[in-house]
Amino acid sequence: MSLAFPLKSQGEDMQETRLYTPVLIIGSGIAGCTAALTLADAGIEVTLISAGADLDDGNTALAQGGIVFKGENDDPKSLEQDMLKAGWSHNYLKNVRFLCRKGPQAVHDILVGRLGIPFDRSTKCEWDLRLEGGHGASRIMHCADYTGRVIMDGLMRAVNKSRNIRVLTKRTAVDLLTSHHHCTSIEFKYNLVNQCVGAYVFNDESKSVETILSDFTVLATGGLGQIYLHTTNTTSCIGSGLTMAFRARAWVMNAEFVQFHPTALYHKARRRFLITEALRGEGARLVNSAGEPFMQKYDPRGDLAPRDIVTRAIMDEMLATGEPCVYLDAANYVSSDLEGGFPTVSNKCKEMNVDIKRQPIPVVPAAHYFIGGVLADAKGQTTLERLYAIGECSCTGVHGANRLASTSLLEGLVWGNSAGHDIANRLNKKSPSALSRRLRECVPDWESPGGMIEAEDPALIAQDWTTLRNTMWNYAGVTRTGHRLQRAVDDLRNLYRHLHDFYKRTPLSKTLVDLFHGSQAAYIVAMAALRNKKSIGCHYRMD
Numbered sequence: 001m002s003l004a005f006p007l008k009s010q011g012e013d014m015q016e017t018r019l020y021t022p023v024l025i026i027g028s029g030i031a032g033c034t035a036a037l038t039l040a041d042a043g044i045e046v047t048l049i050s051a052g053a054d055l056d057d058g059n060t061a062l063a064q065g066g067i068v069f070k071g072e073n074d075d076p077k078s079l080e081q082d083m084l085k086a087g088w089s090h091n092y093l094k095n096v097r098f099l100c101r102k103g104p105q106a107v108h109d110i111l112v113g114r115l116g117i118p119f120d121r122s123t124k125c126e127w128d129l130r131l132e133g134g135h136g137a138s139r140i141m142h143c144a145d146y147t148g149r150v151i152m153d154g155l156m157r158a159v160n161k162s163r164n165i166r167v168l169t170k171r172t173a174v175d176l177l178t179s180h181h182h183c184t185s186i187e188f189k190y191n192l193v194n195q196c197v198g199a200y201v202f203n204d205e206s207k208s209v210e211t212i213l214s215d216f217t218v219l220a221t222g223g224l225g226q227i228y229l230h231t232t233n234t235t236s237c238i239g240s241g242l243t244m245a246f247r248a249r250a251w252v253m254n255a256e257f258v259q260f261h262p263t264a265l266y267h268k269a270r271r272r273f274l275i276t277e278a279l280r281g282e283g284a285r286l287v288n289s290a291g292e293p294f295m296q297k298y299d300p301r302g303d304l305a306p307r308d309i310v311t312r313a314i315m316d317e318m319l320a321t322g323e324p325c326v327y328l329d330a331a332n333y334v335s336s337d338l339e340g341g342f343p344t345v346s347n348k349c350k351e352m353n354v355d356i357k358r359q360p361i362p363v364v365p366a367a368h369y370f371i372g373g374v375l376a377d378a379k380g381q382t383t384l385e386r387l388y389a390i391g392e393c394s395c396t397g398v399h400g401a402n403r404l405a406s407t408s409l410l411e412g413l414v415w416g417n418s419a420g421h422d423i424a425n426r427l428n429k430k431s432p433s434a435l436s437r438r439l440r441e442c443v444p445d446w447e448s449p450g451g452m453i454e455a456e457d458p459a460l461i462a463q464d465w466t467t468l469r470n471t472m473w474n475y476a477g478v479t480r481t482g483h484r485l486q487r488a489v490d491d492l493r494n495l496y497r498h499l500h501d502f503y504k505r506t507p508l509s510k511t512l513v514d515l516f517h518g519s520q521a522a523y524i525v526a527m528a529a530l531r532n533k534k535s536i537g538c539h540y541r542m543d
Helices: 030-041 076-086 093-114 147-161 240-247 307-321 343-351 408-429 434-441 458-475 482-505 510-531
Strands: 006-009 016-026 046-049 165-168 171-178 196-203 208-219 258-265 285-287 326-329 361-370 373-375 387-389
Touching: 016 030, 016 196, 016 408, 030 046, 030 147, 030 165, 030 408, 046 208, 076 093, 093 147, 093 408, 147 165, 147 408, 171 208, 171 240, 171 510, 208 240, 208 408, 240 373, 240 387, 240 510, 258 307, 285 307, 307 326, 307 361, 373 387, 387 408, 458 482, 458 510, 482 510
Parallel strands: 016 046, 016 208, 046 165, 208 387
Antiparallel strands: 006 016, 171 196, 196 208, 258 361, 285 326, 326 361
């Protein structure tokens, strides 16, 4: 099998530095793995890379609540209306309808049929469907409160069994390769159509940069929560897909819309532990330090209002009381078996000496989901030829200005499947042309910086991250003003310029690549927020 064969190597005992693969997928969550499996099932050879030591280092495995399916007496139109209402009607209707039509069937065919995911049932033949905030019907399929973990385990088993998928772990994408930016041949520099032909990828084991060339490249890199001081995201979520596409001149949309989850466990940690919205769906109430429920005075839907409204209500309540958190009270309002229905939450709270059957849970908002991203259509195609974007790093318009609960896994599944089918059709219809092969041949390998070489300083890296995260949290967080955003843009521009110079003269490392991606992602978000003077959804401007 010719899968990802080396075009050039450093020697028999050295790590390959130049690879070719028909399809390169960057990111291994539900979107990336679904795309890889769809392509592999169609007989297409795929290289799937992950920044972590395994495929599950992203956010998919952390998803607790579940995935949207179809409730009793439910229909695509009802889901569509709920998505539009949560998204402040800022959604792209065509893609919302695509998701509402295709979603339940994809869950049934891929997750239940292809992977055998054991979703909870209320009876032998009926699914146990939950209600979550913003939904007008109980339509959330789940596996207790660790749905993402079970889905990710199923995807990993299938990916690792496939002979058509080559998995490369501990690989951090550095930059996309394009015909306009990287090709040395004059014939491509004068071609008006810019094309993506792969990526430079840092191998964290060999500490070298590999050139991976491909006919099609798929970005499935997830979100960017780590650019904020408080986040539910894993360490890999730094906006790398957004920044690489931005530098390659692909269009970016809605970057100002960052959703903050209202209920993250209040404890000291780099990644905040998520307290699933499904608890409020079961009846749990948000209360202040005096034990008084407060959501009804902010919205008639109370504790089941959409996330952006609940998040701002919590922030207002904290400011009014001077308390560092509020509380989610399931003990006094939920009659069902909390430990059996929510074992992940129960066990984590026990580690913090909180018994959810007897005590309210201390919670605070945290950066959770990136609604904007790389502009993509219903097939995942971006404005850059041969580049696709799927999942959280993309912007398909389905979420509008605020994401409806439990639609993120569904979007990753549907768009991973759609992109996989589209790429397979394009490859099967026409094999790569001589022009395409010539295009790959004239892309140079990565050149290490010369001249002034200096090693990275961990103290400087840590300080830059602290500056970046505090700037985003204070000036471009839950509530925003023009003055705050201008300050954020100015500070982040200076930081990015400093890092750009430092990046050029310093040997590459994963920590440096991550910081470079994170700083540019923060700048993109802050600039988009400054430009949008309309307060809507997650982009809440006090002025």
